[in-house]
Amino acid sequence: MARTVDWDGDAIAAIDQRALPAEYRIRRLATVDAVVAAIGDLTIRGAPALGAAGALGVALAARRHPRDPGRVRAEAERVAAVRPTAVNLRRGVERALARLDDGADAVLAEACAVLDEDEATNRRLSARTADLLTELCGDRPLRLLTHCNSGALATVAWGTGLGAVRELAERGRVAEVLACETRPLLQGARLTVWELREMGVAHRLCVDAAGPSAIARGLVDAVVVGADRIAANGDAANKIGTYAHACAAIRHGVPVVVVAPESTVDHATPTGADITIEERAADEVRTIAGTPTAPAGTPVYNPAFDVTPAELLSAVVTERSTFRDGAWTVAAAPALR
Ligand code: MRU
Numbered sequence: 652m653a654r655t656v657d658w659d660g661d662a663i664a665a666i667d668q669r670a671l672p673a674e675y676r677i678r679r680l681a682t683v684d685a686v687v688a689a690i691g692d693l694t695i696r697g698a699p700a701l702g703a704a705g706a707l708g709v710a711l712a713a714r715r716h717p718r719d720p721g722r723v724r725a726e727a728e729r730v731a732a733v734r735p736t737a738v739n740l741r742r743g744v745e746r747a748l749a750r751l752d753d754g755a756d757a758v759l760a761e762a763c764a765v766l767d768e769d770e771a772t773n774r775r776l777s778a779r780t781a782d783l784l785t786e787l788c789g790d791r792p793l794r795l796l797t798h799c800n801s802g803a804l805a806t807v808a809w810g811t812g813l814g815a816v817r818e819l820a821e822r823g824r825v826a827e828v829l830a831c832e833t834r835p836l837l838q839g840a841r842l843t844v845w846e847l848r849e850m851g852v853a854h855r856l857c858v859d860a861a862g863p864s865a866i867a868r869g870l871v872d873a874v875v876v877g878a879d880r881i882a883a884n885g886d887a888a889n890k891i892g893t894y895a896h897a898c899a900a901i902r903h904g905v906p907v908v909v910v911a912p913e914s915t916v917d918h919a920t921p922t923g924a925d926i927t928i929e930e931r932a933a934d935e936v937r938t939i940a941g942t943p944t945a946p947a948g949t950p951v952y953n954p955a956f957d958v959t960p961a962e963l964l965s966a967v968v969t970e971r972s973t974f975r976d977g978a979w980t981v982a983a984a985p986a987l988r
Contacts, residue, residue, distance in 0.1 A: 653666065654807050655668075655695070655697075655803060655805075656703040656766065657766065658707060658710075658762070658763055659679065662679050663679070663680040663681075663686065664679055665677065665678050665680060665689060665695050666678075666804065667694050668693060668695065668841075671841055671842055671845055672842075681711070682711065683711055683712050683729065683730060686704060686707070686708040687708075687733055689704070690708075690730070690733040690734060691734075696805065696838070697801065697805020697877070698738070698740070698805065698877065698878065698880075698911070698915050699739050699769055699773070699806040699912055699914065699915070701734060701737050701739050701740040702737075702739030702740055702743030703762075703765050703769065703806075704730075705740045705747070706743035706766075707762045708727070708744065709726070709747035709748050709751075710759040712726035713747075713751060713759070717754070723748075723751060724748065724751075727744050727747075727748050730744055736879045736880055736888055736928055736955065737915075738879070738915060738920075739879075742914050743762075746761060746762075747761050747762045766807045769807035769809075770808035772913075772970045773912065773970075774809055775971075776811060776814070776968055776969055777810070777811070777815040777817065779968050779969075779982065780815035780818070780908060780968045781815055781822060781824070783908065783968055784819065784824075784873055784906070788906065792823070792825060793824060793872040794826050794829070794871055795825065795829070795871070795872065795873055795874070795875050796828075796862055796865065796866065796896060797812055797813060797828060798833060798862065798874075798892050798893050799831075799833045799843070799889065799890035799892075799893070800833070800839060800842035801813045801843075801876060801877025802814065802817075802842065802846040804846060805877060810846070811877040812875045812877040812909075813846060813847075813877075814910070815875055815968075816828055816847075817850055817852070820850060825853070826853065828843075828847055828852055828853070828854040828855075829855055829862070829865055829870070829871060830843045830844050830857070831858070831861075831862045831892060831896070832856060832857065834892075834936075835931075835935040836935060839856070840856055859892045860895075862892070863895050866896065866899040866902075867899055871900075871905055872906075873905060873908060873965075874896050874897065874900050874906070874907040874908070876889050876890075876896075876907075876908075877889060877909070877915075878915050880920065880926050881909065881915055881974075882920045882921060882922050882923050882925060883916075883917070883918045883919075883922070885964065885967055885977070886958050886959065886960050887909045887911075887959050887964065888926045888928065888956045888959075889909070889956060890956060891954055891955060891957050892957070893957055894957040894963075897964065906965035907963060907964050908964070908965055908967075909959070909964055910967075910968050911967070912969055913971060915969075916967075916969060923958035923959075923960060924958070928958070929954070929955040930955070931953045931954075931955050933949075933950070933951035933953060935953055936952075936953050937949055937951060961977070
C-alpha cells in the first residue's frame with residue numbers, strides 16, 4: 652500500500668478513501684481548492700492524515716503565491732478550518748506556515764517532514780501500547796474491539812489504534828478484532844476491515860450497537876481506538892460511538908486504551924467540554940451509499956465525534972507519554988524496536 656497522503660513532486664497524491672473497499676485509487680490534488688474539497692468529503696480523513704494534508708496544502712499555496720504571504724496565510728486558514736475537531740489538521744497547517752518567511756521550498760520541506768516522521772512515530776506508539784496491553788490483559792492472544800478507522804489509512808503509514816493491533820498481531824497476540832461498522836460513513840466496515848484483511852488478522856464486523864453488548868457478554872478483552880483531539884485532562888474526542896463502548900467497558904471491567912501521536916494531544920484545551928465537535932451534513936444520516944433510508948427532509952443530529960471522559964479510559968498512549976490515573980507521564984526512553 653502506498654502512503655495514504657504523499658507528495659508527487661508537484662501535487663498531493665492521496666488514496667481516495669471514499670472509493671474503498673470497492674476500488675483502490677489515488678487522487679491527485681494540485682490546488683488548495685482541491686485539498687479543501689478532499690478534506691471536506693473525506694477523501695482524506697483520520698487525524699494524522701489530515702495533519703499531513705494540511706501541511707502539504709500550505710505548501711501548495713506557498714508555491715502558487717510565492718510573493719504574497721498574506722494570500723498564503725488566508726489559504727492556510729481555509730484548509731485548517733475545514734474540520735474543527737481533529738487538532739492535527741491545524742497543527743500540520745501551522746507547522747508548515749511557520750517556515751513561510753524562508754520561502755516556498757522551506758514550507759514544502761517542512762510539510763514533507765510531517766509525512767516522514769509519521770510512520771516512525773506510529774510504530775513507537777504502537778509498541779508502547781502493545782506493551783501496556785500486555786501489562787493490563789496478560790500475555791495471551793487478545794480479543795480486541797475497535798471503532799472507526801485508526802489504521803494506516805488514517806495516518807501517513809502504519810496507524811495508531813489499529814497500528815497497535817498490527818504490532819500485537821506481529822507478536823502473535825491477537826485472537827480476533829471486532830470491528831464496529833461506524834455509521835454514518837462506515838469507516839470501520841469499509842476501511843478497518845479492508846486493512847485487517849490486508850494484514851491477515853482474524854476479525855468480525857459488527858454494527859455499532861453490538862459493541863457494548865459484545866463487551867457485556869465477555870467477548871472483548873480490550874477496546875483500542877484512536878483519537879482526534881485529547882484534552883489536557885485526558886478526555887478524548889474520537890468518532891461518534893466510541894463513548895458507548897467505553898461506558899460498557901468500564902461497567903464490565905474491560906480496559907479502554909486511546910492511542911494517538913503527541914500531535915493529537917492539545918494541552919491548550921483544558922477538558923473534553925472545550926473540544927469543538929464537528930457536525931456534518933444531514934444526508935450522511937438520511938442515506939446509506941446514496942440510497943434514502945429516512946423520509947426526505949427528516950431533521951438530523953449528526954455529530955462526527957463524541958468525547959470519552961478520562962475517567963472511563965485505562966490509558967492514553969502516545970509515542971512518548973502516557974495518561975493514566977489522572978496524570979501524564981513522559982517515558983524516560985521511547986520503546987524503539
Ligand atoms: O471522520 P474521520 O473518519 O476523519 O474520523 C476519524 C476518527 O475518528 C479516527 O478514529 C481518529 O482520527 C483517529 S485516526 C488515527
